[in-house]
Amino acid sequence: MSAAPAPRRYRGRSIAERQAERRAALIEAAVAVYGDVGYRNASVKAICEAAGLTERYFYESFEASDDLLAAAYREVTRRLHDEMGAAKRAAEARGQNGVKAALKMYYTRLREHPEAARVFLVEIGGVSPRVDAVVAEAIANSVALIAPAVRRRGAHELVAAGIVGGVIQIALDWIASGYARKVDEVVDAALRLCAAGER
C-alpha cells in the first residue's frame, strides 16, 4: 500500500500535462514533416527535431512510426469533421444548404493545406494494418453519416460509400490539376454527386 508517487511539477506542469504537450507537439511536427518530405521519408529523428524534442520522447508517446501517423490522421480528421459540422449547423440556422456548406469547408481546408491533403488522402494507403484500420474507421464514419439520407431516397447503402469516395476523388483530381477550378465549382460537382439516386 502507500506509494505516494509524488506528483512533482516541472515548469509549472504536471507529469501528465508535460506528456500530453510532448505528444501534441510530436503530432503537430509530424503533420509538418510529412507534408514536407512525405510520410515514407519522414524519419523519427526529423520529426523529433521539428518538435524540439529528443528521440527518447517519441517512444514515450508512440510505439512506432505508424502509430504516430495514425494519431496524426485521427487528429486532423477530427478537426476537419468538427469544422464541417459547425459549418453545416451554421448554414442551416441561416436557412441555407447545410451539406453544401460542409462540402465547401472541406474543399477550402484541403486547398489551404495541399501537403497535408496529399499525405492523408494518398500516402496513407497501405502503410500498415494499424493505419489502414484507422482510415477505414474514419471513412466508415463518414459513410454512416450520410447513409440514412441515402436510404431515405431508396438507394442502397453502398451508394453512400460511393458518394464519400467520389467526394474524395474530386478533391484528388482538383489537387492534381493544381487547383485549377474555383472552390464553388468543385462544391457544385460534389453536390451533384450527392444527388445520386434521387429520382
Place this chain on the structure above:
Amino acid sequence: MSAAPAPRRYRGRSIAERQAERRAALIEAAVAVYGDVGYRNASVKAICEAAGLTERYFYESFEASDDLLAAAYREVTRRLHDEMGAAKRAAEARGQNGVKAALKMYYTRLREHPEAARVFLVEIGGVSPRVDAVVAEAIANSVALIAPAVRRRGAHELVAAGIVGGVIQIALDWIASGYARKVDEVVDAALRLCAAGER
C-alpha cells in the same frame, strides 16, 4: 559501322525474347508476391525467387523496386480495361446496358483477386512519384472515358472524377465487408452513382 552483334539464340529464343519473358515473369511474380505479403514487404529477392530468376535479372528489366510496381499496375489495369471494354461491346451488341456489363466485369474480377485488389487500390498510394504518376494517368484515362457522357448531361467534368472515385470506393467498402453483398447489388449501387447529375 559493321558490328554484327551475333543474334545468338538460347533455348530457342532470341535475346529480346528471353528478356521479354523474364520481364513478364517478374511482373507475374510481383503480382503474386505483392498479394501475399503486400508491396512494402515484398523484397526484390522474394519476387525473383517466385519468378524463378536471380536478382541480377531484376536490374536488367527494372531500375528499382517501384519501377516494377508501376509496370505491374500498368499490366493489370490494361487487362482489366480490355475485359471491361469487351464486356461493354458484347452487351451492347445484345441490346443490353453496356455500362452495367462493364461494371459487372470490374467487380467480378476484383472479387476473384482480393489480394491484388488490395495492392493496386490501396497500397499503391504514395509509394513514389513515379508510381503516383502511373496511377494518376490510369485514373485520368478512366475519367476521360466517361467525361463526355457526363458533359452531355450538363454536369461538370469533375463529376466524372467523382463517379470514378465512387466506383472505386464502393469496391473498397465491399472488399472491407468481406464481400458481404452479391455482385449484382454492388453493380446496381455503382450504376446509381453513375446516374449522378441526371435530371
Place this chain on the structure above:
DNA sequence: GAAAACTGACAATGCCGATTGTCACATCTT
C-alpha cells in the same frame, strides 16, 4: 544549497534489404 527527478544532446548498437560481384555449370556455335 543539496539531493532527486527531468531533460536534451549524442553515441552505440542492431537489423534489414538493395545492389554489385564472383564463380561453377548449362547451352549454344562452329
Place this chain on the structure above:
DNA sequence: AAGATGTGACAATCGGCATTGTCAGTTTTC
C-alpha cells in the same frame, strides 16, 4: 569437342534508420 556466351546460386558490400543507452546540465523539492 572446344570455345564462347548465358545463366543461376550465392557471398560481400553498403547505407539507412529505428531503437536503446549514456551523461552532463537544469529545474524542483525540502
